[in-house]
Amino acid sequence: MYQPYLLIALLILAMILFIVEYWRYDVVGLLILIIAVFVGIVPFNQAFAGFSNPAVVTVACVMILTKAVSQSGLLDYLIRKIEFLFKNTFIHVGTLTVITAVLSSFMNNVGALALMMPIAIQTFIKNGKSPSLVLMPIAFGSVFGGVTTLIGTPPNILISYYREKITGDYFNMFDYTPVGILIALAGILFIIFFGWRLIPVRRSAAKAEDLFQISDYMIEVKVPEDSPFVGKTVEEMQKKIEAEFELIAITRNGKKQFSFPNKKYIHIDDVLIFEAPHESLEKVVKAGKFKLVGDKPISSAELSSKEIAIMEAVVPPDSDAIGRSAKMMKLRSRYALNLLALSRKGISFRQNLNDIRFASGDVVLLQGNVETLQETIVSLGFLPLVERGIDVEVTRKRILPIAIFFIAIVLVTLQVLPIEIAFTAAVLVLILANLMSPRMMYQSIDWPVLLFLATFIPVGEALQSTGAAKIITDGFMSISGQYSPIFALTAILIVTMLLSDFMNNVATVLVMAPIAVRIAESSHANVDTFLMAVAIGASCSFLTPIAYHNYTMVMGPGGYKFFDYPRLGLPLELITVCVAVPALLWIWPL
Structure with missing residues (x-):
């Protein structure tokens, strides 16, 4: 008898974990599933039945x-x-x-x-x-x-x-x-x-590098004859200077190097470009007895040349870089890339950049070889925020994937094949x-999405098997039973939308679908109408940046804040309700 209430408590816990985002949604899904198995809500032999569900295969193929x-x-x-x-x-x-x-x-x-x-x-x-x-x-x-x-x-x-x-x-x-x-x-x-x-x-x-205001934190210095670091390696200098800084470039005999080994020796008259927080710049200059090259801040032109370029990129939700730092990925030593700046949800990180672990939606500013920069960025799991240098000539090889996809859609539409x-x-x-x-x-497969889908399917099915859906439905009907089924339909749509604003929309569907079906049956209404309302509500959530991966992806590049989303999202949700309810009643009569 306790199982339905325990399952409802687990779903509330899942929603809280989705909102706080301490763990990624697939980890949350796996956690909730294992707890549900241990407490007897989901049978042992059904724990991983979600992996055999055709929906998982279909989503992967799409x-x-x-x-x-x-x-x-x-x-x-x-x-x-x-x-x-x-x-x-x-x-x-x-x-x-x-x-x-x-x-x-x-x-x-x-x-x-x-x-x-x-x-x-x-x-x-x-x-x-x-x-x-x-x-x-x-x-x-x-x-x-x-x-x-x-x-x-x-x-x-x-x-x-x-x-x-x-x-x-x-x-x-x-x-x-x-x-x-x-x-x-x-x-x-x-x-x-x-x-x-x-x-x-x-x-x-107007330029990616200006979006980070990186020049505010850079300084160009010359190595004098009496500098304690003359004849020392870059690594030795980094250990001696007790401040947070990054050596971005070394200019020697008029040739600027952006990628160099830690064992490289520093010579008299070398020009060094440091990146550091304001409070560290003075310490760096004093420690090396360096001489300022000029009073002006370093311009973006100083960071690029015919061989070197900089590029802004975003960390997409399925990126392999998520949870890893620049140091862990060895961006500099293995890929000859410099991480110049990182911005997360409107906050620009300036300290210990190479130790910050990347998260979905982060915007990064990377510097590397002009010929390979974009390809390297893509291979590492970032999405460049520049137009792709792609040959747009229409060829047979480019058209064939579209044709194959179109044929598959036709076969499904004509119900020739599932x-x-x-x-x-x-x-x-x-x-x-x-x-x-x-x-x-x-x-191309977003594995966290598939894992979450497969782990949450048994939890969603437990709503029916444990009777939790019936308890929720009975409570809902006791409040709305005196009203028409149209009221119940509207309520299902709104509740689904609000849940999806704060909870993964796949989880929302798996939770709300069985509840919607029971409410439809209790109201003697068309089940299809209520299922369509759940589908619309789970998708049409616009109030928060955590409602969809898409919203998180644009948050950094757009410079948006959390409460920028309701300014446009709230009117869109109201429009959705006002259009969806009459349209559902017309196309899918109760």
């Missing part, structure tokens, strides 16, 4: 196909053709938001945003406008696009499989479209005409046709 399609370069080609329209901010924001939404209808929304972010940032900077005006709109646009198709977002896929367990039939590819497109149109039109004006401009610099079979076959064709390497296939 990620792989998204990666394959994103390599085509067709988007870059399209943007360059319409770039002349971007002089007008209204058209600029609208065009990029609509394109992101369309892409997200058939792609993983994180992948769609990753494609559009560099384009959005560079086109806005090129036109002398702040990227802050567009990054939140395209992030929200990617979410609106996701609600329009079965594969647009994981919650839709989960709801489809849950419906099959209840009724015996899946939701089809475009069953979400009639309601979803009305919501997406209303939300995107609001963003285009009014919403972008609600966003505060926080990043207005979605998991059609998409798995499409991935196999890509591999066999050498359109994607097995290594790229595995790299």
